[in-house]
């Protein structure tokens with residue numbers, strides 16, 4: 108069947124400016140970390156990707172590492188791009204990342220110029236595109252001079268293979284150093300990708316949110332639902348097919364009595380607002396102006412519909428935020 112994008116796709120999610128740049132991203136971006144490898148049906152994966160685009164989610168996040176096996180998720184996206192989304196390439200913000208290990212070779216990991224630019228070549232091939240919109244260094248590599256890693260990212264832009272540069276999982280000090288180096292090279296840092304949710308406050312505690320404000324880059328926050336822990340699905344049991352059951356990245360051991368107590372308190376705050384915990388958790392990350400986009404995953408189109416409805420609810424009040432603080436923090 109030939110795909111035609113929904114005519115009303117730009118009426119669903121707001122778009123937010125990334126830092127001091129000129130680029131707007133959807134309040135919700137979609138990531139292909141889990142369930143987009145060869146272990147799930149392509150038809151479902153395609154349906155979810157196209158549904159996201161129909162909802163106005165223009166930004167799709169990938170990495171050479173996502174699968175299984177590594178590189179498979181971007182091949183999945185590449186297949187959908189070739190089959191359905193090619194006419195819309197100019198309306199898409201595609202990102203990928205280099206630097207997490209994808210093989211035993213020393214040139215398939217880390218922050219060397221060799222690794223970063225080799226990874227980008229692989230990713231462009233997998234995605235079937237000449238350029239990505241955002242190219243990230245996936246994690247800091249303290250054994251490589253920052254000048255070398257940043258220099259490789261700058262080269263990607265100069266070669267026309269990336270429009271913007273991002274970094275991920277960098278702590279504030281190294282982030283600031285990267286900002287300075289990139290500025291000197293005339294390629295400002297667009298965005299930082301960091302984990303942030305009611306259950307992970309590090310960007311508040313370590314000063315990353317302040318650095319984003321001061322240095323003028325945006326934040327795109329990953330796992331805003333703590334991989335599904337900030338939904339009501341694990342309150343009673345671990346449902347079949349859920350990530351805590353089938354991914355090595357979310358251990359069922361975290362779903363203990365303490366987790367259930369905290370989460371059911373948060374669930375009550377959401378219920379009092381007439382919404383779900385997932386919706387509350389997403390509104391919570393987006394309450395911060397430094398956060399450009401909440402980077403979500405989904406294993407069904409229903410989850411996507413449900414989650415983007417978060418912004419139909421009124422903003423969280425100071426009283427509600429205080430209650431969340433009381434129950435959400437360890």
Ligand code: NDP
Pocket residue numbers: 137138139140141142168169245275276300301328329330331332333334335336338339340348349350351385402403404405406407410411413414
């Ligand atoms: P989330 O915290 O949004 O978790 C998404 C998962 O939660 C879904 O796949 C689904 O899992 C479950 N879920 C979502 N909505 C609902 C709902 N309404 N009800 C019940 N369950 C729901 O984000 P992710 O952890 O998936 O991360 C998002 C993206 O962030 C990744 O795809 C990747 O692009 C990026 N990322 C970046 C990292 C980095 O180092 N830079 C690291 C990790 C992620 P299920 O149904 O399978 O249980």
